[in-house]
Amino acid sequence: MLLATGLARAEPTVDEDGFTNPLDQLEFNPYLDQREFERSTMGALAVYDPWESWNRRVYHFNYRFDEWVFLPVVRGYRYVTPSFVRTGVSNFFGNLGDVPNLLNSLLQFKGKRSMQTTGRLLVNTTIGIAGLWDPATRMGLPRQSEDFGQTLGFYGVPDGPYVMLPLLGPSNLRDTGGRVFDFVAENQINYLNVAEISSDHPEITVLRAVDTRYSTNFRYGQLNSPFEYEKVRYVYREARKLQVAE
Numbered sequence: 001m002l003l004a005t006g007l008a009r010a011e012p013t014v015d016e017d018g019f020t021n022p023l024d025q026l027e028f029n030p031y032l033d034q035r036e037f038e039r040s041t042m043g044a045l046a047v048y049d050p051w052e053s054w055n056r057r058v059y060h061f062n063y064r065f066d067e068w069v070f071l072p073v074v075r076g077y078r079y080v081t082p083s084f085v086r087t088g089v090s091n092f093f094g095n096l097g098d099v100p101n102l103l104n105s106l107l108q109f110k111g112k113r114s115m116q117t118t119g120r121l122l123v124n125t126t127i128g129i130a131g132l133w134d135p136a137t138r139m140g141l142p143r144q145s146e147d148f149g150q151t152l153g154f155y156g157v158p159d160g161p162y163v164m165l166p167l168l169g170p171s172n173l174r175d176t177g178g179r180v181f182d183f184v185a186e187n188q189i190n191y192l193n194v195a196e197i198s199s200d201h202p203e204i205t206v207l208r209a210v211d212t213r214y215s216t217n218f219r220y221g222q223l224n225s226p227f228e229y230e231k232v233r234y235v236y237r238e239a240r241k242l243q244v245a246e
Helices: 034-038 053-080 083-107 111-126 147-154 172-189 190-202 202-215 228-245
Strands: 162-165 171-174
Touching: 034 162, 034 190, 053 111, 053 162, 053 202, 053 228, 083 111, 083 147, 083 190, 083 202, 147 228, 162 172, 162 228, 171 172, 171 228, 190 202
Parallel strands: none
Antiparallel strands: 162 171
């Protein structure tokens, strides 16, 4: 029997051989707990993933790389650097990230958000000393994330097949192209001359990668479920839908 909350009742369908398929009629509720999720509708797993076999291999690679390389480096980074230094590093790279945020806000004709992001760049680059501090947030100008994948979605470009990127994690074909565009745009704009300096000092790129992992709360295996791959895939798709629609 199905729980009264979270699952919708429906008449099971009957195959020609007489067997019923009650799962065909279940409706997914995103507020279900883990066990209910795993016995809920198979529709939640119906994500277009034609390269699933390869994606699962990449997912496993990311899992092991995270366990053996990334997280030990992050723990060492936390051990040797004071919290205010880590915060300053995150603020600095966040300030650089506001450049593609502004560009994509303009491309999506989001006037108010474009003005807010412009204000953030001006305040944090000047008062915040090249972005090491984030006074803009305290002034009511929170960071608004926009990327070219969202811009393409704004113009109706479908997300395409699901893709698990090495080290970078879940994505899709549209958003992967968006990542490339944002990377090229940020390097061409060369804000604060960081892109040019980074070409001669790869340690800056390494520090940015470590900071990104340090700032990301997700940990492989934390869902404690044999269906973690499916859950991550589903949550990514739904989250991107919301981001494109906002």
